[in-house]
Amino acid sequence: MKKTHTCGELKKKDQGATVTLMGWVQTRRDHGGLIFVDLRDRAGLTQVVFNPETAPQAHTEAHGIRSEYVLAVTGTVAPRPSGTVNPKLPTGEIEVHVTGLTILNTAKALPFMIEDDTDVAENLRLKYRYLDLRRPSLQKILITRHRITQTVRRFLDQRGFIDVETPFLTKSTPEGARDYLVPSRVNPGMFFALPQSPQLFKQILMVAGFERYYQIVKCFRDEDLRSDRQPEFTQIDLEMSFIDQDEIISLMEELLAAVCKEVKGVNVALPFPRLTFREAMDRYGSDKPDTRFGLELKDISDIAKATDFKVFLQALEPGGAVKGFAAPGMAVLSRKEVDDLTNEAKIFGAKGLAWIKVTDSGFDSPIAKFFKDGQIAAIAARLEAKPGDLMLFIADSPKLVADTLGYLRLLVGKRRNLIDETKLNFLWITDFPLVEWNDEEGRFDAMHHPFTGPRDEDLPLMESDPAKVHAKAYDIVLNGSEIGGGSIRIHRADVQSRMFSLLKIAEEDARKKFGFLLEALEYGAPPHGGLAFGLDRLTAILTGTQSIRDVIAFPKTQKAICLMTEAPSRVSAAQLRDLSIKLDIVE
RNA sequence: GGGGUGGUAGUUCAGCUGGUUAGAACGCCGGCCUGUCACGCCGGAGGUCGCGGGUUCGAGCCCCGUCCGCCCCGCCA
Numbered sequence: 001m002k003k004t005h006t007c008g009e010l011k012k013k014d015q016g017a018t019v020t021l022m023g024w025v026q027t028r029r030d031h032g033g034l035i036f037v038d039l040r041d042r043a044g045l046t047q048v049v050f051n052p053e054t055a056p057q058a059h060t061e062a063h064g065i066r067s068e069y070v071l072a073v074t075g076t077v078a079p080r081p082s083g084t085v086n087p088k089l090p091t092g093e094i095e096v097h098v099t100g101l102t103i104l105n106t107a108k109a110l111p112f113m114i115e116d117d118t119d120v121a122e123n124l125r126l127k128y129r130y131l132d133l134r135r136p137s138l139q140k141i142l143i144t145r146h147r148i149t150q151t152v153r154r155f156l157d158q159r160g161f162i163d164v165e166t167p168f169l170t171k172s173t174p175e176g177a178r179d180y181l182v183p184s185r186v187n188p189g190m191f192f193a194l195p196q197s198p199q200l201f202k203q204i205l206m207v208a209g210f211e212r213y214y215q216i217v218k219c220f221r222d223e224d225l226r227s228d229r230q231p232e233f234t235q236i237d238l239e240m241s242f243i244d245q246d247e248i249i250s251l252m253e254e255l256l257a258a259v260c261k262e263v264k265g266v267n268v269a270l271p272f273p274r275l276t277f278r279e280a281m282d283r284y285g286s287d288k289p290d291t292r293f294g295l296e297l298k299d300i301s302d303i304a305k306a307t308d309f310k311v312f313l314q315a316l317e318p319g320g321a322v323k324g325f326a327a328p329g330m331a332v333l334s335r336k337e338v339d340d341l342t343n344e345a346k347i348f349g350a351k352g353l354a355w356i357k358v359t360d361s362g363f364d365s366p367i368a369k370f371f372k373d374g375q376i377a378a379i380a381a382r383l384e385a386k387p388g389d390l391m392l393f394i395a396d397s398p399k400l401v402a403d404t405l406g407y408l409r410l411l412v413g414k415r416r417n418l419i420d421e422t423k424l425n426f427l428w429i430t431d432f433p434l435v436e437w438n439d440e441e442g443r444f445d446a447m448h449h450p451f452t453g454p455r456d457e458d459l460p461l462m463e464s465d466p467a468k469v470h471a472k473a474y475d476i477v478l479n480g481s482e483i484g485g486g487s488i489r490i491h492r493a494d495v496q497s498r499m500f501s502l503l504k505i506a507e508e509d510a511r512k513k514f515g516f517l518l519e520a521l522e523y524g525a526p527p528h529g530g531l532a533f534g535l536d537r538l539t540a541i542l543t544g545t546q547s548i549r550d551v552i553a554f555p556k557t558q559k560a561i562c563l564m565t566e567a568p569s570r571v572s573a574a575q576l577r578d579l580s581i582k583l584d585i586v587e
Numbered sequence: 588g589g590g591g592u593g594g595u596a597g598u599u600c601a602g603c604u605g606g607u608u609a610g611a612a613c614g615c616c617g618g619c620c621u622g623u624c625a626c627g628c629c630g631g632a633g634g635u636c637g638c639g640g641g642u643u644c645g646a647g648c649c650c651c652g653u654c655c656g657c658c659c660c661g662c663c664a
């Protein structure tokens with residue numbers, strides 16, 4: 001017996017046809033006489049009918065059917081009697097009058113129901129992931145993910161990119177995130193690392209002359225999880241030779257446009273807007289701003305300096321900033337609600353949240369007494385605040401001000417429903433600093449990674465004023481999420497060694513860690529650069545889901561555990577012995 | 588490492604100020620039902636109140652510890 005159709009495709013025009021469907025029992029409605037079963041497969045639902053008069057044997061067998069039994073049914077497609085058409089189902093005009101039933105498998109009573117609008121605890125969903133994944137909404141997401149990767153592969157193939165696999169068992173590099181380590185049995189005491197990204201390999205492929213490389217590939221980072229971070233995640237990774245930043249950016253815009261066209265049917269406008277890192281931080285307090293709404297931050301340090309408000313004055317002294325924005329319509333907030341906002345600000349280490357309500361008659365604020373005539377009005381003008389608005393201010397170091405206000409801006413945007421969820425706002429962030437100061441270590445760290453090229457015009461500053469050097473690095477942001485990033489790489493060994501000395505990485509250490517790349521750069525490395533997209537995040541945004549766990553078939557919990565397989569787990573003493581590993585755990 | 592939040596029937600939840608036998612809905616099981624699609628009607632079973640300790644005459648409820656899920660800070664590009 002073979003299935004002839006899916007459960008999602010039969011229509012009125014198929015009436016009279018003899019068909020065989022195979023699928024799962026969504027629901028059974030037993031009327032004593034007639035039995036209705038909604039049969040489900042990945043394509044949809046079809047109602048099949050067991051009639052005791054026309055098919056007594058099948059009807060008798062159908063009594064034993066339960067939810068999620070796996071059935072093969074053969075029967076005739078018939079239009080539904082008038083008045084019983086179900087407009088909610090694509091197949092709702094027809095039903096299948098069953099003549100033959102085979103129960104292919106039974107199912108135990110389920111831990112939860114297979115339906116889209118479920119609110120089952122996520123730990124149960126993850127334990128029984130195979131049941132969770134039966135839900136059409138999750139299947140739809142994974143199918144969309146498939147369509148995204150297919151579109152990407154087609155596009156990149158057409159543009160001359162070669163799919164090359166790179167090793168998963170590779171070399172640990174202490175920079176960046178923590179590595180997942182894999183012990184080498186045949187080399188006792190030695191470890192591979194799972195790649196945080198194929199970064200070095202794709203550069204080597206450029207040296208090898210592949211010119212255009214791509215890979216849709218798993219990456220591994222042993223850091224704490226978030227709703228948009230899994231320990232293993234997928235990158236659309238690519239690298240090109242003989243190109244500059246603008247060429248990569250416009251090609252990637254075409255790629256993203258093709259993806260949006262395919263999965264959303266939307267023609268996104270090209271080119272995408274660009275902001276420099278500086279401008280993004282100044283205006284939005286974030287290097288991945290959500291530009292679907294306004295509420296831009298304004299610097300009021302100059303006005304604050306002239307007030308008598310000690311909190312502002314003390315923050316400004318050591319090079320701090322006072323910034324704020326106007327939260328529309330939030331002047332009605334109670335004292336408690338404003339206190340709640342203050343507590344949100346404190347998450348980021350803010351010592352407090354200054355606020356001024358703008359009313360029809362003037363201003364209302366506990367700090368008003370510290371301001372001289374006209375100062376509050378000047379601030380309100382700067383923030384373009386209107387009566388009914390609540391002006392919010394943070395005074396602290398520039399980084400803390402940006403982090404806190406960037407977060408509050410998002411919070412207000414969400415609470416005031418200012419975000420148009422139908423928008424797809426792509427945005428490039430460019431001109432990142434090459435390095436950032438690491439106070440704890442007392443040296444500069446690479447902002448992107450140590451192979452990112454400095455802007456040509458900034459090269460002379462690498463030794464004299466490193467903080468002022470800009471990188472040929474770019475991030476792509478979609479609706480406030482960083483969905484990708486890349487850079488033009490350093491392809492000359494002399495620039496690379498200046499970079500290492502700037503980062504206080506000794507020549508010898510550099511040789512030990514990535515000598516193979518440095519050596520490769522000495523054998524005719526072409527100028528090259530690339531980018532990697534976070535496929536999981538991109539898919540999450542395009543499918544409108546909150547957590548990337550929903551776009552990964554078998555995700556891990558916040559403790560990096562797979563509840564279905566119960567990985568990670570203990571291993572046998574023999575396995576450890578093979579690997580020359582002794583555990584040091586207090587039981 | 589830290590902050591927040593949740594954990595009571597298979598599931599989602601309610602459970603008052605600590606007080607008799609821990610409830611509801613859905614699901615499940617049995618019976619009835621020939622046009623349902625949230626089928627309907629009747630009946631029934633089902634509880635380690637996450638786990639451990641403490642306070643108390645008495646704990647689902649209070650205290651301490653601990654485990655797990657989720658959100659976040661740190662971390663991570």
